[in-house]
Amino acid sequence: MTAGKIRVLLADDERLLRAGIRLVLRHAEDIEVIAEADDGSQAVELACQMPVDVVLMDIRMPGTDGLTAAEQMAERAPGVKVVMLTTFGEHDYITRALRGGAVGFILKDTGPQELIQAVRAAAHGGAILSPRITKDLIDQHVTTNDTRTTEARRLVSDLTDRERQVLVLIGLGTSNAEAARRLYMGEGTVKTYVSRILAKLGCANRVQAAIIAHDAGMLPTR
Structure with missing residues (x-):
């Protein structure tokens, strides 16, 4: 991302949703929506033609879907950061999207401030997963067994x-900003800790680290 405003492309076939997101982002002085698309192929072309920093892209769109579009952007416009917009319960797509080049997932009902922070985090190289998505992933994909517990510990x-x-806090789906507030640390310091933790655990992303935290019995039970 170059100096100046974060340039955002909205890709969703629901016009009202795009309007709502555009209205939210308008309140952030450092973010500017520069283009909109209502299908994946159009989003890919715009990302290749325009100076886009972050794409907020729906998973399900007519024609080329968001997952395929994210994979195409990774090849044709690798500097663009793609954040997938999802509804609760669509988490089977997450692994494919992250492998395909997306930097994160946020729920469509995410609050305004969370949405703004997600765009900022993506633009600056962060990975984003809504807390509810992180918890649901753990519930769906983790099974208790002694071997996993021993290895995690x-x-x-x-x-x-x-x-x-x-x-x-990673295991709870907490953002770097929220972790910094809870631990009375600078956000940059938290980012350093997260990078160090991922390296020590041999994890490629925060979700894998969250699963290890769960397997090791570090997370509070419901």
């Missing part, structure tokens, strides 16, 4: 006390 045993605190 072995991995986290190498973490410092502060790294463990940050890992718990």
